[in-house]
Amino acid sequence: MISFSESGLNPDIIKAITEIGFEIPMPVQAEVIPAILNGDEDLVGLAQTGTGKTAAFGLPLLQNLDCKLQKPQALILSPTRELCMQIANDLASYSKYMQGVSIVSVYGGADITKQIQKLQRGVNIIVATPGRLLDLLERGKIVTSSIKILILDEADEMLNMGFKEDLDMILSTIPDGRRTLMFSATMSVEIANIASNYMKSPIEILIGKRNAGAENVSHIYFIAQANDRYLALKRIIDFYPDLYALVFCRTREETKVIAEKLIKDGYSADALHGDLSQAQRDTAMQKFRLRNLQILVATDVAARGLDVNDLTHVINYNLPDDVENYTHRSGRTGRAGKTGICASIIHSREQNKIREIERMLRKKIEPQKIPHGKEICEQQLFHLINSIEHAQYDLSQVASFLPGIYERLSILSKEDLLQRIVGLEFNRLLKYYENAPDLNKTAFSDKNFKNDRNDRDDNSRHRKSGGKYTRFFLNLGAMDGLNPPMLINMTTDLTSNPKIEIGKIKIMPKFSFFECLEQDMNLVLNSFQGVEFKSRKVILDIASDAENNEKPYNTKEKSNKSYREKSGTERNSDKREKKFNKPKRYRD
Ligand code: AMP
Numbered sequence: 230m231i232s233f234s235e236s237g238l239n240p241d242i243i244k245a246i247t248e249i250g251f252e253i254p255m256p257v258q259a260e261v262i263p264a265i266l267n268g269d270e271d272l273v274g275l276a277q278t279g280t281g282k283t284a285a286f287g288l289p290l291l292q293n294l295d296c297k298l299q300k301p302q303a304l305i306l307s308p309t310r311e312l313c314m315q316i317a318n319d320l321a322s323y324s325k326y327m328q329g330v331s332i333v334s335v336y337g338g339a340d341i342t343k344q345i346q347k348l349q350r351g352v353n354i355i356v357a358t359p360g361r362l363l364d365l366l367e368r369g370k371i372v373t374s375s376i377k378i379l380i381l382d383e384a385d386e387m388l389n390m391g392f393k394e395d396l397d398m399i400l401s402t403i404p405d406g407r408r409t410l411m412f413s414a415t416m417s418v419e420i421a422n423i424a425s426n427y428m429k430s431p432i433e434i435l436i437g438k439r440n441a442g443a444e445n446v447s448h449i450y451f452i453a454q455a456n457d458r459y460l461a462l463k464r465i466i467d468f469y470p471d472l473y474a475l476v477f478c479r480t481r482e483e484t485k486v487i488a489e490k491l492i493k494d495g496y497s498a499d500a501l502h503g504d505l506s507q508a509q510r511d512t513a514m515q516k517f518r519l520r521n522l523q524i525l526v527a528t529d530v531a532a533r534g535l536d537v538n539d540l541t542h543v544i545n546y547n548l549p550d551d552v553e554n555y556t557h558r559s560g561r562t563g564r565a566g567k568t569g570i571c572a573s574i575i576h577s578r579e580q581n582k583i584r585e586i587e588r589m590l591r592k593k594i595e596p597q598k599i600p601h602g603k604e605i606c607e608q609q610l611f612h613l614i615n616s617i618e619h620a621q622y623d624l625s626q627v628a629s630f631l632p633g634i635y636e637r638l639s640i641l642s643k644e645d646l647l648q649r650i651v652g653l654e655f656n657r658l659l660k661y662y663e664n665a666p667d668l669n670k671t672a673f674s675d676k677n678f679k680n681d682r683n684d685r686d687d688n689s690r691h692r693k694s695g696g697k698y699t700r701f702f703l704n705l706g707a708m709d710g711l712n713p714p715m716l717i718n719m720t721t722d723l724t725s726n727p728k729i730e731i732g733k734i735k736i737m738p739k740f741s742f743f744e745c746l747e748q749d750m751n752l753v754l755n756s757f758q759g760v761e762f763k764s765r766k767v768i769l770d771i772a773s774d775a776e777n778n779e780k781p782y783n784t785k786e787k788s789n790k791s792y793r794e795k796s797g798t799e800r801n802s803d804k805r806e807k808k809f810n811k812p813k814r815y816r817d
Pocket of ligand 1: 250251252253254255258278279280281282283284538
């Protein structure tokens with residue numbers, strides 16, 4: 230199907246969608262509309278949010294409706310109240326020229342009596358959240374015998390939100406004769422289980438790659454120290470002058486704190502989280518939709534109801550706990566044919582999580598340096614210059630003021646004038662970033678570290694507290710570019726403890742030893758877990774007594790051999806492939 234006119238949809242529907250501005254079917258529509266209209270099979274559609282799913286199932290559903298029958302014929306389940314309302318609104322606009330279509334949306338957090346009254350007035354399409362639907366079914370307020378089509382929209386989201394049992398109950402209650410369509414952004418085991426338990430040999434329609442992030446989204450990440458995370462966020466925001474973004478935090482508390490800080494720092498931002506009343510959430514979402522806000526800081530759950538098409542960025546202030554949630558977050562941008570960026574701020578020790586997400590997305594997430602103050606100022610400046618260069622305005626509106634302005638500014642040369650405009654516009658930004666530090670110091674391969682002390686013990690560090698120390702073995706050495714300051718930085722950063730006490734350090738060509746207080750032993754061991762260094766797995770372990778009396782290695786050969794024998798690892802430069810075995814303890 231390449232056009233709506235050859236889709237088999239009736240003229241009333243085509244007239245309505247043409248008025249909305251739908252000219253050509255989106256890919257999911259091109260596949261799903263004919264499948265629903267011309268067949269009677271169940272269907273599983275794997276498609277991201279924002280790909281045009283609502284019309285894909287909504288248009289043929291409306292076409293197949295018996296408008297004279299005021300009994301529920303179609304039931305659409307969706308994860309949130311906002312999505313229910315949006316689907317109901319979309320269906321109402323698609324059916325603008327049809328007679329007798331009655332759509333009722335029912336969801337939690339709203340007066341159930343009013344919803345029951347609406348249902349009793351007669352309805353042929355119900356859009357519901359699972360919990361509220363069950364409640365109504367239990368009260369006997371919805372007759373299911375006439376339901377011919379059941380649609381599960383954003384099924385993976387419903388499962389994520391804990392609706393598994395409700396869905397099982399609903400799916401086993403609705404009569405067998407129905408047709409079931411399920412849409413999901415990802416194909417998880419649970420989704421496959423629903424398909425096999427409750428659907429009859431469904432056809433599978435895959436829009437884009439399975440479990441893939443939206444094609445139009447570029448994925449990037451920035452490494453920041455824990456203490457610099459907020460500063461890194463501000464730099465990212467400042468670096469993109471046209472940014473219109475959702476910032477995801479992990480908890481409600483973090484959401485509140487970050488939004489408050491941004492507001493205090495003069496950004497057009499607000500928070501969206503579960504501690505707000507429904508009315509407050511609606512207001513924040515509406516302001517954001519209307520672009521009265523540039524940035525909305527949200528939790529995963531609260532953002533579920535939000536539907537905005539032209540976000541330029543999704544920023545993960547923290548990576549989601551559940552890797553699959555990354556797809557849901559990043560799918561908020563790059564919608565309706567537009568491009569978008571999903572940027573994550575991570576701690577260096579979360580790089581393995583990035584690899585995990587890359588595997589799931591089957592896409593590379595590119596590392597980026599946190600922009601330096603100078604780059605930000607440059608970026609903003611040229612954005613202004615660009616907008617002056619390409620300014621579109623109505624001359625008649627300003628014409629009458631111009632002679633007075635020319636006269637007033639005639640004493641200034643063109644250069645003076647430009648200097649003043651730039652100065653006025655950028656003074657604050659330039660001042661703020663004047664001496665701003667480089668936030669990229671956590672990149673351990675950073676050239677800032679000089680390798681002039683590679684092979685020496687760092688005896689300049691004295692044991693401060695007189696407490697008991699644990700000595701660690703680390704499989705990185707001078708040949709990896711490691712030196713004492715770098716090792717200290719790595720340890721304080723990975724443990725997120727800038728004050729961690731580090732005793733003696735010994736950097737060998739291919740490995741190192743260092744001491745930390747015994748009380749910090751577990752923290753240090755855990756913090757180094759899963760860390761990669763120049764694509765090599767980092768191993769940190771407690772050094773055995775033998776090594777505590779160990780003499781420095783004198784020759785390269787000797788150290789090479791001992792290193793391999795001891796740790797079972799190989800460096801990247803070594804051509805031979807060998808399976809990596811992490812030793813339980815580093816021993817002779
Ligand atoms: P949905 O995935 O259903 O939320 O749709 C995402 C956005 O795409 C909505 O704003 C729709 O109005 C819009 N949309 C859906 N189908 C089309 C189409 N064929 N042409 C243009 N826009 C569309």
